[in-house]
Amino acid sequence: MSFIVDYYNYWIVVFLMMAGFYIVISATNLVKKVVGLNIFQTSVFMMYITMGKVSGGSAPIVAEGITSYSNPLPHVLILTAIVVGVATTAVGLALIVRIKRAYGTVEENEFEDKEDLI
Amino acid sequence: MILETISTILLLLGAFFGLTGAIGLFKFPDFFTRVHAASVTDSIAAILIISGLILRTDFDLVAAKLLFILIFLLLTSPTASHALAKSARHGGLLSLAETRANNQEASSTKEGNN
Amino acid sequence: MAEFIDLVLLGMLAITALGVIILKDLFAVVMLFGIYSFLSALIFVNLDAVDVAFTEAAVGAGISTVLMLGTLALTGRKEKVGSHTSWLPLVVVVITGGALIYGTLDMPAFGDPNNPIHQHVAPRYIEESPKEVGLPNMVTSVLASYRAFDTLGETAVVFAAAIGVLSLLGLPKPDRRAVESGLKSHLVLRVVAKLIIPLTILFALYVQFHGDYGPGGGFQAGVIAAAAVILYALVFGLPLATHVVQPTWLKVLAALGVLIYAGTGVASLFLGGSFLDYNVLASDPVAGQHIGIIVIELGVGITVFAAMLSIFYAFAGQAEGKNIQ
Numbered sequence: 001m002s003f004i005v006d007y008y009n010y011w012i013v014v015f016l017m018m019a020g021f022y023i024v025i026s027a028t029n030l031v032k033k034v035v036g037l038n039i040f041q042t043s044v045f046m047m048y049i050t051m052g053k054v055s056g057g058s059a060p061i062v063a064e065g066i067t068s069y070s071n072p073l074p075h076v077l078i079l080t081a082i083v084v085g086v087a088t089t090a091v092g093l094a095l096i097v098r099i100k101r102a103y104g105t106v107e108e109n110e111f112e113d114k115e116d117l118i
Numbered sequence: 119m120i121l122e123t124i125s126t127i128l129l130l131l132g133a134f135f136g137l138t139g140a141i142g143l144f145k146f147p148d149f150f151t152r153v154h155a156a157s158v159t160d161s162i163a164a165i166l167i168i169s170g171l172i173l174r175t176d177f178d179l180v181a182a183k184l185l186f187i188l189i190f191l192l193l194t195s196p197t198a199s200h201a202l203a204k205s206a207r208h209g210g211l212l213s214l215a216e217t218r219a220n221n222q223e224a225s226s227t228k229e230g231n232n
Numbered sequence: 233m234a235e236f237i238d239l240v241l242l243g244m245l246a247i248t249a250l251g252v253i254i255l256k257d258l259f260a261v262v263m264l265f266g267i268y269s270f271l272s273a274l275i276f277v278n279l280d281a282v283d284v285a286f287t288e289a290a291v292g293a294g295i296s297t298v299l300m301l302g303t304l305a306l307t308g309r310k311e312k313v314g315s316h317t318s319w320l321p322l323v324v325v326v327i328t329g330g331a332l333i334y335g336t337l338d339m340p341a342f343g344d345p346n347n348p349i350h351q352h353v354a355p356r357y358i359e360e361s362p363k364e365v366g367l368p369n370m371v372t373s374v375l376a377s378y379r380a381f382d383t384l385g386e387t388a389v390v391f392a393a394a395i396g397v398l399s400l401l402g403l404p405k406p407d408r409r410a411v412e413s414g415l416k417s418h419l420v421l422r423v424v425a426k427l428i429i430p431l432t433i434l435f436a437l438y439v440q441f442h443g444d445y446g447p448g449g450g451f452q453a454g455v456i457a458a459a460a461v462i463l464y465a466l467v468f469g470l471p472l473a474t475h476v477v478q479p480t481w482l483k484v485l486a487a488l489g490v491l492i493y494a495g496t497g498v499a500s501l502f503l504g505g506s507f508l509d510y511n512v513l514a515s516d517p518v519a520g521q522h523i524g525i526i527v528i529e530l531g532v533g534i535t536v537f538a539a540m541l542s543i544f545y546a547f548a549g550q551a552e553g554k555n556i557q
Contacts, residue, residue: 005235010336012242018329019249026321029311031258031303035265038296039249042272045284053279054350055343060280060370061446062362068345070280071354072370076379078284079371080386083451083536086291087393090543093303094400097550100307107312190431197424204418 009050016043030096030106034089041085048074125173132166139163148214153203160195164188241275256311262300269293282447283371290455295540298462302547366518367444367525375449376525380508383528384493387535391490394539397546403479404470404549418467425467432460440533441526450529454536462544470548482542489535493528500524 020043023036052074060072100106135158142155168188175181212220248268252261269292276285340347357374365373375383436457443449465473497508505512510524 006341007336007339008239009242009342010339011333012246014329014332014336015246016249017332018325019246019253021328022321022325023253025324026318027311029258031300031307032261032311035252035261035300038265038292039252039268042268042288042292045288046272046275049276049279049281049284050342051339051347051349052281053343054345057345058280059282059447060358061282062368062370069358069370071350072357072374073354074349075281075284075371076375076382078281079287079375079451080382082284082287082291083386084389086296087389087539089296090299091393091396091400093299094397094543094546096303097306097547098400106307110312190428193424193428197420200420201418204420 010047013043013047013050016040016046019043028108030099030108031093033108034092034096037092038085038089041081045078045081048078121173125170128166128170128173132163132170135159135166136163149206149211150203150213153199153206157196157199160199161192164191164195238275238278241271241278245271245275257309258304258311259301259309261311262297262304265300266293266297269296283369283449286447286452287455290452290459294459295455295544298544299547302544302551305551306547364518365521365525367522369444369446369448371447372443372449372525372529373521376528377510377521380497380524380528383532384497384508387490387493387532390536390539391486394486394542397543398483401546401550403542403545404474406471406474406478421467425463429460429464432463433457436460440529443529444522444525450532451536454533455540457533457537458540458544461541465544465548470545474545477541479542479545482538482545485538486535486542489531489533489538492531492534496524496527496531 017040020036020038020040023039024033027033027036052071054068054070057068057070058066060069060075096106103110139155139159142158143152146152146155165188168184168191172181172184175184245268248264248271252264252268255261255264269288272292273285273289276282276288340349357370357378361367361370361373361378365377367373436453439448439456440450440453443453461473461477464476496510496513500509500512501507503512508524510521511517513520513523
């Protein structure tokens with residue numbers, strides 16, 4: 001039982017990562033691919049934060065009477081990663097809007113053989 | 119001690135209303151009734167849960183922050199339900215009673231023509 | 233008991249991800265993605281990562297969902313049923329998943345204080361940062377002082393993303409004639425928006441300057457302030473919003489934020505320290521750290537606000553052009 005509690009977080013993270021990966025490689029619609037990429041990114045964040053947690057610790061804000069804190073370093077790395085992720089998503093979605101304007105469709109198997117309409 | 123029991127009762131009641139709101143979201147037949155079920159969760163469950171939490175604090179800054187959160191939720195959640203129902207109406211969605219009245223009219227005029 | 237909440241929330245997250253795979257209606261997929269972000273924020277709070285939860289809720293469930301909905305308004309709601317085989321991706325995914333699960337069996341147990349990750353750099357930050365930097369929020373002191381160079385890179389990435397979106401889509405031209413358009417008949421929305429928008433901007437300022445003492449900081453504040461103006465644009469119409477917060481000012485503000493951040497680093501170079509060394513900014517090193525952190529968080533907040541808002545203006549300007557409401 002303690003074996004499952006020790007590793008349950010990591011297995012769910014792997015499941016979410018594979019779900020996001022599956023959406024990215026098998027969806028034909030480009031917007032759905034971007035959603036799958038975001039699911040993949042968020043599962044990676046979950047893994048880092050899970051590694052940083054200390055049982056019985058508290059949030060890494062100095063307060064009186066608290067002796068054990070969770071590790072603040074993964075939190076810093078993931079803060080940066082979240083913002084970079086949204087920046088990437090914004091540029092990706094802008095590219096999708098331009099693709100729609102150029103080819104008239106955002107389904108992957110429809111615009112591979114179309115001429116460039118711009 | 120008595121504050122703890124009252125807050126436990128409030129929290130359990132709030133959880134119960136949240137659960138009934140979620141069940142109603144599945145069971146109700148029509149869009150507008152489902153919006154009503156969802157807004158039950160937003161209003162009464164939020165009030166009960168946050169009051170239960172306020173009773174558990176020492177009535178300091180944390181209680182004031184919880185009160186602000188409650189006011190903000192009570193301002194925004196009913197507005198969201200209103201916006202949802204209004205845009206559905208604007209898009210032409212009919213309620214269940216109106217759809218049934220339309221179907222009855224259509225079938226009776228068909229029988230009248232036949 | 234805390235583990236039980238963790239288990240239930242992670243299970244709900246897995247079900248949401250399955251829903252995203254199965255559904256074909258893209259509007260529902262984007263809404264499920266917003267729910268996924270909120271559930272992740274809850275799990276982060278449960279894992280003691282309060283700053284990360286704040287950022288994930290604001291950025292993932294706020295800005296990302298709004299941008300995806302804006303894209304859907306331009307590209308269409310339904311996904312076409314795929315015609316090619318779908319068993320090959322499934323096989324690849326199962327094999328990769330199996331290999332990763334085999335790898336996680338070597339990981340140290342969840343929550344153990346003796347894990348390698350807690351042994352080397354982290355105890356130094358936890359013990360020394362109250363003395364060297366003097367701020368209660370250790371995440372802010374690591375983000376803005378010990379690892380300030382990475383945060384400069386992150387601000388530059390946000391700025392570059394804004395430049396990228398603007399060069400792809402372009403900003404809407406401020407339109408003097410159409411300033412009175414908007415949702416005139418939606419009285420409830422207009423009144424509630426007028427109540428909420430000033431409070432939201434006030435809250436954004438609170439989060440910006442309170443990030444030293446509690447969860448918060450420049451990124452969250454910039455995103456919340458941008459969300460307030462986005463709400464204004466959604467309720468009162470884009471022409472009125474571009475009249476109030478003009479797009480040319482946003483371009484200036486985005487560059488100004490990065491300039492403030494890098495300028496602080498250069499100022500500390502001129503005062504005799506290394507790049508981004510705040511100890512030399514005042515006579516007392518701890519006071520210098522406080523000054524440095526407040527100034528750079530301000531720079532970060534300004535850039536994030538201007539970048540997120542100009543990205544929204546770019547998307548909304550496209551929708552206005554195609555006459556979609």
